[in-house]
Amino acid sequence: MRFIWTCAAIGLLAAAVGGEGAGEGAMPEKRNEERSQVAVEHVRLTVDRPFDAVAAAFERGLGRHDPGPTATLAQGADPATVRAAIEKMAGPSGFMLFGKNDHGTLLGLVGPRRKAVQYVVGNPLFAVEMTRHAVGAALYAPLRVLIHEPEAGVTCIEYDLPSSLFGQFQDDAVSKVAASLDAKLAALIDDSVK
Template identity: 70%
Template sequence: MRVARALGAAVLLSAACLAAGAGAMGEKGRSRFTVEHIRETSARPFAEATAAFEARLGRHDPVPAATLAQGAAPAEVRAAIEKMAGPSGFMIFAKQDHGTLLGLVGPRRKVVQYVVGNPLFAVEMTRHDVGAALYAPLRVLVYEPEGGGTCVEYDLPSSLFGRLGDPQVDAVAADLDRKLADLVATSLR
């Protein structure tokens, strides 16, 4: 009887996910998709490239969005979030010095992982498919390769969000492709 109830609940949950727009999943709730990975390199020194990268980013502050739960006016919260964005339209959610961690296993390197995005870009996608929240904000890796210079790597947003198959999400993701490419190109000049 318990197995029948559990199976019935799983069927209902699957039907609810499909009805909510989660899309059809493959066998065992899995699907595969292809991600396009971008790698840009430059002779620009790492310190200069990371400074230029960060100069085009704002800083994310979670407080304004949290005030929505306390009754803040959506227009006021939107305005506060808009002010956080840098010239690129993005802001830093997190910055991890992965290069120092490499010191645990060998020589330290110049490697920084950034988590960048904009809550307003994210909600423009998640309003159409909540699954977009899996990929927003984005990750960008900036490091000094052997021989110097700077390398920047990231997964192309449209290839990540494209898994959802929603034209409205795709339009925002294509804009993110352009914004991220411009941010990286400007930082590496």
């Protein structure tokens, strides 16, 4: 007969016999893991516009995120002052750029480079209006948008619809903000492809 030992079984055995690492009468730590499936609506928009023009227009709609003001909250800064500083960071779309990853250049490691940039966009003020009700929403804020060139003169923009990402939390307050993010992101993208 063959036994397959798991970490949990070894931990239980160690606790039962008082083995190394198990204190006198120690019980294994309680652990609860839950899993669920989430249906996500993916948006893929393809337009006959040059990549550089679309990417530049997309970036013009974004402000720039500066983590400095938020960091001052830990030192006791006035929340109203920090909120005002964050509001000033937003671009015309209401979003700001948190990061920009040139995935197309990275593809040069395995073949020809391409035009493909992942943008990390959001607004901390939008995020806290969701995370105050469901802190797990922080997994998806800020959002990700991929802009790439599938062929010369054609640009594709892809993202997961915010309301589908945040809908899993089944909270009306979160869903209301997420619906507004759908509209804001769609408007930013529409402006970028004109």
